[in-house]
Amino acid sequence: MDTSKIINLLGEEGEFLLQHTCKTIDKSLIHTPSPSVIDDIWINSDRNIQTLNNLQRLLGNGRLANTGYVSILPVDQDIEHTAGASFAPNPIYFDPENIVKLAIEGGCNAVASTFGILGSVARKYAHKIPFLVKLNHNELLTYPNSYNQIMFGTVKEAWNMGAAAVGATIYFGSGESRRQLIEVSEAFEYAHELGMATVLWCYLRNNEFKKDNVDYHAAADLTGQANHLGVTIKADIVKQKLPENNGGFTAIKFGKIHQKMYTELATEHPIDLCRYQVANNYMGRVGLINSGGESHGASDLKDAVFTAVVNKRAGGMGLISGRKAFQRPMKDGVELLHTIQDVYLDPEITIA
Template sequence: MDAGTAARLDRIGTDGKYVIVPMDHGITLGAVKGLTDIESTIDAVTRGGADSVLTQKGIAPRVHENKNDAGYVVHLNASTTIGPDSNDKRMTGTVKEAVRAGADAVSLHVNVGSKYEREQMEDLARVTDEATEYGVPVLAMAYARGPGVDEHDAESLGHAVRFAEEVGSDVVKTAYSGDAESFERVVESTRLPVVIAGGEPEGDRATLEAVRGAMDAGAAGVSMGRSIFQHDDPEAIARAVSAVVHDGRSAEDALREAGLAVEA
């Protein structure tokens, strides 16, 4: 890894661990809760301890003054929930555009196992090649998705994260398999730092127990969107997630220390 990529990778995490809050969902879902006034949400989650935030390039002017010196990732592809197929992610930007927008890193979503896998593999290969020219790290959001694919199966997730490494990524995000024992197989499938997605919010304790399980399995952190930015108190939940990732707290201790209700 060249010096520029390593330096920028440090900006989106802390000591090799990552609490990234993606907020690119406006292009996918529209201006949902937490994204209408995205400035306030960015301020809250970064005050709470998020290492970096992630948006599409057009939101960059709303990011920089509100991120409290956190890192910034620009996402480079997308789809919408009202389009014909949400798995069909199309390019929305380039590494050069991301650099102009002030990004420290770029990210790309790939659905391994979908009928769009071939095109998304080619897109990721182009992005990693261009990113190398600029010394910019690449976060691959590599999911196991497609006909007959179990999105939480450890073997499929392990294939997805290895896919990301083989194509030249620097960090890989994927779904959590549901327990620490099975997720160890996912982490062992690659030498890349593995971070877990949040998925649909299921309550604070469930969220933090998933983070704790992933960290116990050897994960490097989270890239967690809706569970954080749609929370009634984004700053508090970001603080709790950060406590699990960076300070090794249990779910219960992290909830208590963040001032959130400790659910039964």
């Protein structure tokens, strides 16, 4: 896809995103994704050789191979949102093999899913596409539901099935977040010891994060701090929702702030808000992948391109998009994934 097609998909928002110059945190301060990211950044860390090997394995697969960017297919919504709600639009994905096939046909760097899904086809596919095994979930059958992530398996189990990486979620802000923080940090330490990369879903969950009919679960200041906690426990990649607003700390009257967070380090522009998230990832040393979000039907292609352009121009590492891809026929899902990847392959779309 050439840039003109991306502009057409973005419509009236094309110039708003593609011509934006970030005047908050200068691009010269950001460690941008590149083909030599392992040598430039990770070689200086304490990650062992096998972990670097698996990071490179993940970065070296799919249509974005050796660009420094990633496109990942995540399918854990069958646990998080119920299998029926997730797969009813396209029942072929009740079969785990079709999930892996979509990731391969879609040119993804990796497929992220549950122990059960990936384990059921591991011998056939673990050497064909990097597996990212999700360690914990918030299963939706406990009533009343709570904001709690529990371990569904062990790091060793993921290693035994040939996984290149493990992933986990922490619900920062929830009553269970400190227990999850300890569990996940210990799991990540062991994963690194065994040589696997680590990916953290740094999500916020607390009913008090909604004030005066405004939802701050995707506020730049709150998500930025969640990211910073994630990189503190050695996530190699952080998954976060694209910022939708800012000023969560001030609205909730919670936490500590400096006014420059809002006056100098961010504006209301989506790229500047995302840049603040990247800054909290050690200025991009740890890659930021933004989530694709739920499927809205006809607008999915535009929404996915919007998110990809914002992420890339902010200094992010890529996109992790699931429902927009698997809740439609496989051919259309492949097209959507390729369209996302085309944004990262386009040399004319650069960091703002």
